Amino acid sequence: MKKASVIGLASSLILLVISAVLAEEKFINPTVAAGLVVIATVIVIIAVLWAAKTDYETGRYECRKCGHTFRPTYKAYLCGAHTLKKRYLKCPECGEKSWCSRKTA
Ligand SMILES: [Zn+2]
Structure with a gap:
């Protein structure tokens, strides 16, 4: 899998999670909502670091x-x-x- 597609996938995922959180704002515990946003952010950071590491190791x-x-x-x-x-x-x-x-x- 190319690094660009990994980042793209992770970004889509974070947008999906954030939209879901915003859509369900009235029904979800704010702490849980904040937690989901943090988790989504961490996933994107890991994806970017992983892509950078792979790029570094092959370069x-x-x-x-x-x-x-x-x-x-x-x-x-x-x-x-x-x-x-x-x-x-x-x-x-x-x-x-x-x-x-x-x-x-
Ligand atoms: Zn030289």
Whole structure:
């Protein structure tokens, strides 16, 4: 399953839960309603983190300065500026920062 579909599925789920909660507002205990919203939010957060982890584990990046292919640290991966195909990373080989192209392992 592609990560985009996982996020899409989770987002649909959260919307469904929130609409259900809002629709049943008068009949449901507010504490239960708040709990459902929290659970739905947690599901979406887990889905996003899981998708990011999968993306991180399969991703390798090629340094534009020296051509070295490497896997960034998870922190660099999460914090770095990026586009769909490129990520601004520091190469462990030459120490230069550049827009590294993503290589699918
Ligand atoms: Zn390099």
